[in-house]
Amino acid sequence: MASIDSQPLPIPSLGMPSSPSKLEALRETVSHVKRKVTTKEGWIGDYDYACKERRLPPFYALDDSLPLLLGMTSGLQHSLAMLAGLITPPMIFASALSLDAETSAYMISASLIGCGILSFMQMSRIHLWGRFYLGTGLLTVVGTSFATLSTANSIFNAMYRDGTCPSTIGPSGIVIRGSCPDAYGMVLGTSLVCSFLNIFMSFCSPRILKRLFPPIVTGTVILMIGASLIGESGIANWGGGSNNCKLRPDSGFFELCPNINAPRPLPWGSAEFIGLGFLSFSTIIVVEMFGSPFMRNISIICGLVVGCIVAGATGYMSSSSIDSAPAITFLWVKTFKIGVYPPAILPMLAVYISLAMEAIGDITASAEVSKQVVTGPVFDSRIQGGVLGDGISGFVSALFTVTPLSTFAQNNGVIAITRCANRGAGRWCCFFLILFGTIGKLAGIFLAIPPSVLGGVTTFLFANVAASGIRVLAGTKFSRRDRFVLAAALSFGVGNLLNHSTFTYLFERVETSNKGLQGLFDSITIVLSTPFLSAGVVATVLNLILPTDIPEKEGDLIASEEATDDESVEKIDVEAQLDEKSSKLHSV
Structure with a gap:
């Protein structure tokens, strides 16, 4: 018999459970971090680091629990895969504007730091309101866009022509460009203003964006970006330098490449330069053939390292840039003095449109390799958040003294090989990029790389961009309409690529005192003189105005096939009926 002093147990509440307080959530987070840092399971987990068994490693999804060591190594792979792409644009900008080594080193460091910070933002998935987000929520990283290079070169050429930047005429009649950091500041300011276009586009329906920029348009643009960079920078540096030394003047500062003050200057196109570039290029191929998955992910870095070792041993490298960093x-x-160069507004808007095109394709690839859905509202929100992230990155990067950023595609290969799509690895990647950027001597080392070594590597890197464009084009059906759009776009793009001066003198004989009108003329000239911009404009316009009617022959073929199918169906039905009748007669 129960004691009269005993009390019944309290009945649990049937209402909704109360949400944990912020203090409890903080305690849980601290406990999780402590468990990660202080336990073997948190550091190593059960991952087969030694590859004792020949089986696929486990796949780590976006928010799975990732061991710290694996997160660090995967993040390091991602950062190394990005490294060459991040240091190349600032080096090319600095060379085009004849900037000093100290400024060039800073631009490299700023690129690494800025991309690390803004990649962290792009990987997030911050809910704004309704169906709108900031960031993709995937392991997507951003880097200095190659699309800006050819456009910026056209803008720089215009600035030197109109006297915005100083230049002198050398003894051989060759124009020698003076240092012009203000031109870089104007590109930054123009980029900052134009970034609002992507921010606005991000609030449009992804279906509308895909309708405006189908693969036939985006593939053409990406193909021409890669092809332009190969011709303007990659091969030129492979021969010894992309500055005035490639004109092989008879005298002056650029009589030899990269200039007469270099450790071992030689005429542009010398066998020594070609050999150094080929050594770097062939190293990439050898690593791809025989290297481990980790080595293949950093094959570009391997090419740079081998080329620099040989160049340093043979006297083609100087430590002056390292000492001054x-x-x-x-x-x-x-x-840099931020300003807006009016003739650059229209071309820069076109650059941001191309960045949106590129982002849509890269985010789709990231979702696929991360085993996420590529249709439906969740995927559409990732596209929207990614395009918005690119726009905000363009605005903030200008404040960081970095040119516009774009979503990088090469990291999707790292995800596929490592089978790690976890955002924790992406955060480690951001950490390493910021770390690399803050080490100033590292930027000095990059500046010491001879142009021929850099050219051998970047030629392959830019060719990868062109190959990405071909891959996008391969996804089209290549109907007669698609071939027509592509042919018309390539007419302008390849034409400009082979002859840069075709549209340079378009408005030369037009005299006007209206600065606004002159700025418009300069903008049109820059767009038409930039291969990927002219090709992109033609492809976009034709894609919108050309009808999508099915060709007559194809329609006839479909009709004949349907008729054949109907006849076969009728024949089968008749035979079935005859068989049925004969079986009935036989039974009777």
């Missing part, structure tokens, strides 16, 4: 650096150690 600071030990530690960060953003805004050097600043």
Whole structure:
């Protein structure tokens, strides 16, 4: 018999469970971090690091629990895969504007730091309101866009022509460009203003964006970006330099490449330069053939390292840029006078449109390799958040003294090989990029790389961009309409690529005192003189105005096939009926 002093147990509440307080959530987070840092399971997990068994490693999804060591190594792979792509644009900008080594080193560091910070934002998935987000929520990283290179070169050429940047005429009649950091500041300011286009586009329906920029348009643009960079920078540097030395003047500062003050200057196109570039290029191929998955992910870095070792041993490298670089650096150690160059507005808007095109394709590829859905509202929100992230990155990167950023595609290959799509690895990647950027001496090392070594590597890198465009084009059905659009676009793109001066003098004989009208003329000239911009404009316009009617022959073929199918169906039905009748007679 129960005691009269005993009390019944409290009845649990049948209402909704109360949500944990912020303090409890904080305690849980601290406990999770402590468990990660202080336990073997948190550091190593059960991952087969030694590859003792020949089986696929486990797949780590977006938010799976990832061991710290695996997260670090995967993040390092991602950062190394990005490294060559991040240091190349600032080096080319600095060379085109004849900037000093100290400024060039800062631009490289700023690119690494800025991309690390903004990649973290792009990987997030911050809910804004309704169906709108900021970031993709995938392991998507951003880097300095190659699309800006050819456009910026056209803008720089216009600035030197109209006197915005200083230049002198050398003894051989060759124009020698003076240092013009203000031109870089104008590109940054123009980029900052034009970034609002992507921000606006991100709030449009992804279906509308895909309708405006189908694969036939985006593939053409990406193909021409890669082809332009190969001709303007890659091969030119492979021969010794992309500056005035490639014109082989008889005298002056650029009589030899990269200039007469280099450790071992030689005429442009010398066998020594070609050999150094080919060594770097062939190293990439050898690593791809015989290297481990990790080595293949950093094959570009391997090519640079081998080329630099040989170049240093043979006297083609100097330590002056390393000595002048600071030990530690960060953003805004050097600043540029921000301004807006009106003739550059229209071309820069076209650049941001191309960045949106590129982002849609790259985010789709990232979702596929991360085993996420590529249709439906969730995927559409990833596209929307990614395009918005690109737009905000363009705005913030200008404040970081970095040119526009785009979603990088090469990291999708790292995800596929490592089978790690976890955003934790992406955050480690951001950490390593920021770390590399703050080490100023590292930027000095990059600046010491001879142009021929850099050219051998970047030629392959830019060819990868062109190959990506071909891959996008391969996804089209290549109907007669698609072939027509592609042919018309390539007429302008390839034509400009082979002869840059075709549209340079379009408005030369037009005299006007209206600065606004002159700025419009300059903008049109820059667009028409930039291969991927002219090709992209033609492809977009034709894709919108050309009808999509099915060709007559194809329609007749379909009709005949349907008729054949109907006849076969009728024949089968008749035979079945005859068999049925004969069986009935036989039974009777």
